[in-house]
Amino acid sequence: MIFLVKNGGTKEIPTGFSWTTFFFAFLPALIRGDIKWGLVMLVGSVFTSGISSLVFPFIYNKLYIKNLIENGYIPKTEEDIDLLNQMDIRYPKEGKQKSEASIINSGKENNTIHSADELKKWMELLKDGSITKDEYESIKAKILQNN
Template sequence: MRVNLENPNTHQLKQVKVGFSWTTFFFGFWPALFRGDWKWFGIQLVIEIFLGCFTYGIGAGIVGIVFSFFYNKLYINDLLKSGYVPSDKASEDILLNKGITVANK
């Protein structure tokens, strides 16, 4: 399920997936890098390196699995905090149903 978020200042539109992140599940921290989400890229990378060093790499895989359950929600919350708003009523309803607080336009 995807939602459309728009920045009212720049009119930039982003279509973001809501729910489980299959890309994070399979590729770990790389989806955050390609989205330009530097904060969560750095956090995931540091955790994966730290846990991977002490567990022969198994810990890095586990971090990717754990983050895949909530990374999309973290990314959406960061976009909303930076000024993005749902561009349509359907997107707003989806976010509210998933427990993501949406500020008024």
Template sequence: MQDPFKGFNDDDQNNQNGNGPQGLPLPPNYATVVNADGNMRIAKVGFSWTMLFFPPFPTIFRGDWYNLLCILGIELSVSMLLVMTVNVNQLAQITSVFQPVLGLVWGSLYNMMYFKHLFNRGFVPADDRSRDLLMQAHYWSQPKEK
């Protein structure tokens, strides 16, 4: 099968970016994690553009209900705080500034939140490349020996 990422970032002459499911190549900024049951998750490491432009959909598509409820709870709490403290005439202006700022916050944090939740559920990096990528992004640290 032809590598769809060849030429885009052609520093991978020996397929160092690992193989995904069915032998498909993974983009360089994607990591693979697995749990003891053999369940595999593949996700991007870094900024989430889909959370910036389409806020709740990445959590829904990934079945990440925990982080969806956390994000909705924080947004609801902040919105209630704004409604209680800000004058009604200024609320539309503040909301128009507030929503893009929240989009940047969720875009910056969501992929890290997703991986951290997976690690709490028993997932670990599937290969050395994923482990190195997750450690470089500070999403995962080597477990301490007991």
């Protein structure tokens, strides 16, 4: 299992072979809200007379994790980063800090995010253990410095 965090919410994602995709084809993807891959699996099954349904269980969880990371989710712990790297999903050890910096910079460029809301979001990550107190203090200083 890998734990990914975004906006204070944590997702627990299974790794390896997807038994639910093996037994239920495209339905688990649709239930997870992964419309893109659910439709790809459905169309693939139709055009290959179901043969693609034997391939997707081996790759779907990895595709789902990559999609979540592309959409801004970050690993919760160092162990999660190590698991990602073992799965050949390259996520640098300093990736968490890079993600935090990119979120702060996007807030600076797009002034629609108020610094108090930003601090509240990082405080929630601190409370649920996703970041350390030192990381929080560093981010807090950057946010306050940018205003």
